[in-house]
Amino acid sequence: MSARKQNVSLEVIASLCKRRGFIFQGSEIYGGINGFWDYGPLGCELKRNIRDSWWKAMVLSRDDVVGLDAAIIMHPRTWEASGHLSGFVDPMVDCRSCKKRFKADQLCEEQGKKLIPEYESDGKTIKSYMLPEGIKCPACGSTALTEPRAFNLMFKTFVGPVEDESAVAYLRPETAQGIFCQYPNILAISRLSIPFGIAQIGKAFRNEINPRNYTFRSREFEQMELEFFIKPGTDKEWHDYWIKARMEWYTSIGLPSESLNKHVYSKDELAHYASACVDILYEFPFGLQELEGIAARGDFDLRMHQTYSGKSMEYFDPQTKEKY
Structure with missing residues (x-):
C-alpha cells in the first residue's frame, strides 16, 4: 500500500530546512541577499551525498568518462564563442507603479499569454519583444509596465588591479564551456576514443532578474555536467x-x-544547433519544473571554439581514418 501524496507548501519546507540545519538564507544577519543560500551542517552532507552518487554513476563506474575541474573565470573570448555575450539574455520589465521588476516571459506565461517577438529583416533572428495586451503587474495589479528590454544574465567582474574594458571577465554561467575548452587536452593525454565523455561538478552563476521558488531559481548554484x-x-x-x-x-x-x-522539445522549441532535446521534470510544490536537460548539440560548441581560438578541435578516428 503506497503512502498518499501530501501537498506541502514551499514555506513549510523552507522553515523545516532552516530549523534542521539544511539551508540558511545567505548573509542572514544583514537581512539576506536574494538568490543566495548557505548550506548548513546537514545540508552540506546531503549535497555531498548527491554529488558522490552522481559522480559514481557518471564517472567512477564507467570506463568511457573522465572528470574535470575547470576554473570559474575563463577567458572572455570563451563567452563570445559560446554565444553567451550576445545571446544569454532574458527580457525584463518594470512596473511603473510599484517599481518592481519581472522576467517578461515568465510574467506572460503566468497570465496565460506569450511574449510577442519582433524579428530582424532575415525573419529568423529575434531583435526584441513586445508585451501582449492586458498583462498586469502581479504585485499591484497595474498595467503600466515598461516594454521588455534585454538583460544579460552573466556576472561581470575585472581581472587585475585596473577596472577597464581590457580587464573584463565573467563568472561562468554554466560548467559546459570549460569542458569544451579542455577537450583537446583531455583527448591528447588520455587513451580515450570516441565515444567518450567529460564530466564535472562545480559552481555556476546567473544574475537572475527575479530569483524565486526557494533554491530552485538562484543566482549561485552547483551544476553536475556531462x-x-x-x-x-x-x-x-x-x-x-x-x-x-x-x-x-x-x-x-x-x-x-x-x-x-x-518534456520532449518540438522542432520549434529546439535551439538552432540541436537535433533533439529532452528535459527531465519533477513535480515540485510549485509545479512541474526541469531537473536537467539532455540535448543532442551536434558539433556546434567545438566548432565555435575552433573558429574563435584558431585551435583544432577535430578528432581523428583511427578505425575509419576520418576527421570530424
Whole structure:
C-alpha cells in the first residue's frame, strides 16, 4: 500500500530546512541577499551525498568518462564563442507603479499569454519583444509596465588591479564551456576514443532578474555536467541511451517515478544547433519544473571554439581514418 501524496507548501519546507540545519538564507544577519543560500551542517552532507552518487554513476563506474575541474573565470573570448555575450539574455520589465521588476516571459506565461517577438529583416533572428495586451503587474495589479528590454544574465567582474574594458571577465554561467575548452587536452593525454565523455561538478552563476521558488531559481548554484562526444550519425542512439540512464539514476536516489516526467522539445522549441532535446521534470510544490536537460548539440560548441581560438578541435578516428 503506497503512502498518499501530501501537498506541502514551499514555506513549510523552507522553515523545516532552516530549523534542521539544511539551508540558511545567505548573509542572514544583514537581512539576506536574494538568490543566495548557505548550506548548513546537514545540508552540506546531503549535497555531498548527491554529488558522490552522481559522480559514481557518471564517472567512477564507467570506463568511457573522465572528470574535470575547470576554473570559474575563463577567458572572455570563451563567452563570445559560446554565444553567451550576445545571446544569454532574458527580457525584463518594470512596473511603473510599484517599481518592481519581472522576467517578461515568465510574467506572460503566468497570465496565460506569450511574449510577442519582433524579428530582424532575415525573419529568423529575434531583435526584441513586445508585451501582449492586458498583462498586469502581479504585485499591484497595474498595467503600466515598461516594454521588455534585454538583460544579460552573466556576472561581470575585472581581472587585475585596473577596472577597464581590457580587464573584463565573467563568472561562468554554466560548467559546459570549460569542458569544451579542455577537450583537446583531455583527448591528447588520455587513451580515450570516441565515444567518450567529460564530466564535472562545480559552481555556476546567473544574475537572475527575479530569483524565486526557494533554491530552485538562484543566482549561485552547483551544476553536475556531462558532455558526451560521439561519432556523427549516432546522435539518436546515444540521446535515447542517456535519457534512460538519467531517469534510472533519479529513481535510484529515491525520487518517486510518479513525480518524474519528460518534456520532449518540438522542432520549434529546439535551439538552432540541436537535433533533439529532452528535459527531465519533477513535480515540485510549485509545479512541474526541469531537473536537467539532455540535448543532442551536434558539433556546434567545438566548432565555435575552433573558429574563435584558431585551435583544432577535430578528432581523428583511427578505425575509419576520418576527421570530424
